Amino acid sequence: MRYQLYYWTGIQGRGEFVRLALEDAGADYVDVARVEGDRAMRPFLDGKMAGARPFAPPFLKAGRSVIAQVANILHFLGPPLALVPKAESRRLQALQWQLTIADAVAEVHDNHHPVAGSLYYEEQRDEAIRRAEVFRRERLPRFLGYFEQMLEAAGGRHALGRHSYVDLSLFQLVRGLEYAYPKAMRRLARRTTRLRALADRIEQRPNIAAYIASPRRIAFNTQGIFRHYPELDG
Amino acid sequence: MRYQLYYWTGIQGRGEFVRLALEDAGADYVDVARVEGDRAMRPFLDGKMAGARPFAPPFLKAGRSVIAQVANILHFLGPPLALVPKAESRRLQALQWQLTIADAVAEVHDNHHPVAGSLYYEEQRDEAIRRAEVFRRERLPRFLGYFEQMLEAAGGRHALGRHSYVDLSLFQLVRGLEYAYPKAMRRLARRTTRLRALADRIEQRPNIAAYIASPRRIAFNTQGIFRHYPELDG
Structure with a gap:
C-alpha cells in the first residue's frame, strides 16, 4: 500500500503527527503537496473526489479511502503500521490519548490565534499575550502533568506499555512546546522527566533519526502550530 | 450492560452528545453526578480508579472500562447501541464526522472564552466580541456549509446514509447554535435546509422526544458550551 498524505507545504503543523507514524x-508514502503543490488538495476539500470529504488538511488517501482528522488517520494507520496494540480496548485507549494530545x-x-485563524498574529497579539500567560500558568502544567502521570501509570516508558503512535x-508535542515555550518548559523540567526521556528515546529510533536528519523534516517555524514568539513565553 | 456516565451537573455541555446516544x-445508564454530585468524578480525574484516567469529563464507565473524550465514547458505544454501521470504513467516517463536530x-x-476557561466571561468579553464576529462571518458558514454538503452527498437524510450517533x-449542534446565535442562524436558514430538517426529524424520534420532555434534559443556559449572549450574535 502506497499512502498519499496531503498537508500544507512549509509547516510541520498537524500533518507532522501523521508523517512521524x-x-x-x-x-x-508520498507527501503529495510537497511534490505537486498545495493546490493538489483543492479537489478533495471541494468535495470533488470520491471518499469522505475532508474539512481541512491533513488527510490521507489509502487505496480508495480518504481519511481526515489526525486522530482518525492514526486510528486507521495504527494496525497496518503495527503502531497500536491489537485489542479493541487498547485502540480506544490510544485514541483517547491522541484526542487529548489534539x-x-x-x-x-x-495561543497565537485567539481571535481568528484568518487574522495575522500581529492583529491579535494583545489577546495572544493575555491568553498565553494563563496557558503557561494553568493549562501547560495541567496537560503535561496529566501526560506524565499517565506515562508513569503505564510503566514509565510508553504511553501504552509498548511503542505506539501515541x-x-x-515526542512531537514535547519538541513543539520546547520550541514555542523554552522558558516555560525549562521551569517544568523536573515535573516532566518521563515525557522528556520518552522524546529523547523516540528521537534516537533509527527511522526517526534518519527522518529528522533529512530534508523531509521541516524545521519548526513561526508559520506552524508551535510558534516561538518571546512575548508569549513570559 | 448498565453504563455509568460522568459529567458536570447543571449543563448539557459535551456530555449531552453522549446522553443523546x-x-x-x-x-x-446512570448519569452519576446528577445522583451523587460532581464530587463523584474526582477519584477518576485524580487517577485513583482503574481504567484509562480521563483528562476531563465526560467519561463513561462500562464494566471495568473507563472511556473519555466524546468522539471516543461514541466510537465505543456505536456498535452496542446500533448507532453506527458495522463496517470499519464506515466507523471511520462516523469518527471523522464526530471529530469535525467536536x-x-x-x-x-x-467564542465566549477566548482567553481562558478559568476566567469569567465578563473578564474576556471584549475579546469574545471580537472573536465571535469573525466566527459568525467565516467559521459558522464554513462548518455548516460543510456539514450541509456532506449530508447532501450522503443522500440528504442521514450523515451516514442511515441513522447514527452522528x-x-x-441535532445537538444545530439546536445549540440556534440557541446561542439565533440571528446568525436565521441568516443561514436557506443554506442549512437539510441540517435543520435532520434536527427536526431527530427531535421527533420517540425516545428523543420523551427525553427532551423529561427533567433529564437540562435547558440550554449561559453556563454551558452553547451560550446566548446577545452581544456575540451581532
Missing part, C-alpha cells in the same frame, strides 16, 4: 514504520495542540494554536505524538 | 438507544463545538466554546450530534 509513516516515517517510523518505514511506510511507503486538545493540547488546539490550545497551543489558539509515543510519536508525545 | 444513550437516550435514543434506550440504553440502561472542532466546531470547541470553537463555539472559545445524526444525533448534528
Whole structure:
C-alpha cells in the first residue's frame, strides 16, 4: 500500500503527527503537496473526489479511502503500521490519548490565534499575550502533568506499555512546546522527566533519526502550530 | 450492560452528545453526578480508579472500562447501541464526522472564552466580541456549509446514509447554535435546509422526544458550551 498524505507545504503543523507514524514504520508514502503543490488538495476539500470529504488538511488517501482528522488517520494507520496494540480496548485507549494530545495542540494554536485563524498574529497579539500567560500558568502544567502521570501509570516508558503512535505524538508535542515555550518548559523540567526521556528515546529510533536528519523534516517555524514568539513565553 | 456516565451537573455541555446516544438507544445508564454530585468524578480525574484516567469529563464507565473524550465514547458505544454501521470504513467516517463536530463545538466554546476557561466571561468579553464576529462571518458558514454538503452527498437524510450517533450530534449542534446565535442562524436558514430538517426529524424520534420532555434534559443556559449572549450574535 502506497499512502498519499496531503498537508500544507512549509509547516510541520498537524500533518507532522501523521508523517512521524509513516516515517517510523518505514511506510511507503508520498507527501503529495510537497511534490505537486498545495493546490493538489483543492479537489478533495471541494468535495470533488470520491471518499469522505475532508474539512481541512491533513488527510490521507489509502487505496480508495480518504481519511481526515489526525486522530482518525492514526486510528486507521495504527494496525497496518503495527503502531497500536491489537485489542479493541487498547485502540480506544490510544485514541483517547491522541484526542487529548489534539486538545493540547488546539490550545497551543489558539495561543497565537485567539481571535481568528484568518487574522495575522500581529492583529491579535494583545489577546495572544493575555491568553498565553494563563496557558503557561494553568493549562501547560495541567496537560503535561496529566501526560506524565499517565506515562508513569503505564510503566514509565510508553504511553501504552509498548511503542505506539501515541509515543510519536508525545515526542512531537514535547519538541513543539520546547520550541514555542523554552522558558516555560525549562521551569517544568523536573515535573516532566518521563515525557522528556520518552522524546529523547523516540528521537534516537533509527527511522526517526534518519527522518529528522533529512530534508523531509521541516524545521519548526513561526508559520506552524508551535510558534516561538518571546512575548508569549513570559 | 448498565453504563455509568460522568459529567458536570447543571449543563448539557459535551456530555449531552453522549446522553443523546444513550437516550435514543434506550440504553440502561446512570448519569452519576446528577445522583451523587460532581464530587463523584474526582477519584477518576485524580487517577485513583482503574481504567484509562480521563483528562476531563465526560467519561463513561462500562464494566471495568473507563472511556473519555466524546468522539471516543461514541466510537465505543456505536456498535452496542446500533448507532453506527458495522463496517470499519464506515466507523471511520462516523469518527471523522464526530471529530469535525467536536472542532466546531470547541470553537463555539472559545467564542465566549477566548482567553481562558478559568476566567469569567465578563473578564474576556471584549475579546469574545471580537472573536465571535469573525466566527459568525467565516467559521459558522464554513462548518455548516460543510456539514450541509456532506449530508447532501450522503443522500440528504442521514450523515451516514442511515441513522447514527452522528445524526444525533448534528441535532445537538444545530439546536445549540440556534440557541446561542439565533440571528446568525436565521441568516443561514436557506443554506442549512437539510441540517435543520435532520434536527427536526431527530427531535421527533420517540425516545428523543420523551427525553427532551423529561427533567433529564437540562435547558440550554449561559453556563454551558452553547451560550446566548446577545452581544456575540451581532
